[in-house]
Amino acid sequence: MRTPFGTRRNSYICGITTGSKATLWTANTRRASSIISPGDCDTDDTTYWNRWITTDTWPVPGMGYEDYYFHTDMSIKPYPPDDSAEFTYTYDPDDPSPTIGGREFIGLGSAGYGPKNQAPIVETREDVLIFSTPPLEEPLKLVGKIKCRLYASSDRIDTDFAVRITDVYPDGRSILMTDGILKARHRIGFDREDFLVPGNVYEFDVDCWSVGHVFNEGHQIRAIISSSNYPRFEVNPNTGAPLMRNDPVRLVANNTIHISPINACRLELPVVPLTPLNLAGSDDAPPIGKPESFAIFAYPNPFNSTVTITIDGVGPHGRAPMQVEIFDVSGRLVERIPLAPLNKVGVEPRETGGSFIWQPDPDLPSGVYLVRARWDSRSLSGVEATEGGRGDLDPTGTVAAKRLVYLK
Known part of the structure; x- marks a missing residue:
């Protein structure tokens, strides 16, 4: 379970806490969770966000998943695309996409932790793909696990697919909300290894963990796709060799995201009805x-x-x-x-x-x-x-x- 740090003005990555003053006992030997639902840090408005939510159940009552699809113009929309495109990037394990902020609280040095801006460093790299919704016409509240389904291929038998979810402010700041990564060989299960056939398209379900956040009107929801997020996650050497830290043998991979009406890459968002306080x-x-x-x-x-x-x-x-x-x-x-x-x-x-x-x-x-x-x-x-x-x-x-x- 994760706990928010800092002040409201600093925002948070999803806060879910038990064992503190927010802990609530419930029936059937379970504890309720108190979830911070932050939002736009440029306002003092607490009508829709910067509030605690208490729930006895998970997922929270009223939550329903809504699919937001990647489109060939790099947008994210609530309906599938009607055309096709392929987007290829090169992943070099000797030059991984760096971790900037996030859930790791030790060992990141100057990268820091928490809801950091991804725009200056991560989003300027050539080894990332960026998909964004249009500016939202009304606030959108998410409480629960975000899932990202990708249809992808590689020229290697193993590689990683990493996803970062950000809240993009009108001034261009792209604030990290949550992230996740999936090793291709474990796409079916962590108890088995299924290596890729280079060039074949496979389905990857990336667990982006849970959030409690309100994306404000005028903001955008962004998915940053890459194959690394280091040092939060160890780099994949793309060789298919047994897993080890700092493997000295590394290969460059060319990875491709496929978008079409059949290969409908998408975010599965845990939407909760927005109720004003x-x-x-x-x-x-x-x-x-x-x-x-x-x-x-x-x-x-x-x-x-x-x-x-x-x-x-x-x-x-x-x-x-x-x-x-x-x-x-x-x-x-x-x-x-x-x-x-x-x-x-x-x-x-x-x-x-x-x-x-x-x-x-x-x-x-x-x-x-x-x-x-x-x-x-x-x-x-x-x-x-x-x-x-x-x-x-x-x-x-x-x-x-x-x-x-x-x-x-």
Whole structure:
């Protein structure tokens, strides 16, 4: 799992985190993931991006794959090409395309890491092919694994095909979002070797890993195709020899990407419906003051029959747009209070908090339990919870958790 680094203004490569304060326990011994969904770093707008998304499932609900095809004019469009072309480049393992940014956090020296601009160095090389969408007419949100299907040939029995996905800004910056590579001999599976017949066209499915990102209106989605990304990935010597580091025997390969209605090279993009964040609920509703943080207190703790759980900092108007859940150490949900003002579920509201008493089910064993509370900023603006269910939780909601020790 990957974690975002830096500030929002620096953007991120897809952030997916567990094990930190963003970790959320869920039922069936699974943990939910919190995914940062960054976007245009030239704006302070958080309506569609620079927000956390929380999900109990992967892929995220509502995600659907959409195919974006490579065309003979080097464009990427949401429909297949109606003509054919071949694009050949020369890959020299003694002069590989350099890694600029990305997920590697050590050993890259001046290359750095993270969402670096690929335009000045990578995209000016002669051993890369560049395909781009037209400027987007509206923002496009991607959350999930990006796949790239290539139809390609080589004059060698083995080579690599590398893909970088970038967000191209109107000023020409081409910011790396994610990347992937596939060794030709392992195109069918990593447990076998199937060498190429030089000149034959084969299908390659390159795993570009997962992203959580919103491509803004006026931006372009770009795929940079090459056969190296070094030192992130070891160079392929193009010989078909047993794999080894720094193989001294190397051959130059001429690799060709084939584009046609039959050989439909494409990106498979994990598109998620774009929903704006509206804390007020409507133009006429007053803004809701979401607390920066809140805390959970439990007394007594450890306890042997009942425990009083107090939530400090539950929001304005003496109401608490809150969902409270209790889990055992395996992540199994044992108690849920539906998303609702706390005074509707037997809690006496206070100016800054509320309390309730939890009496465990008699069948629950002694042990450690986790109480988790989420403040949902939209629940005062018409968002209703499913009775007994999670409801539509605000992905920007503040979360707090507290450990309980139950001793029978």
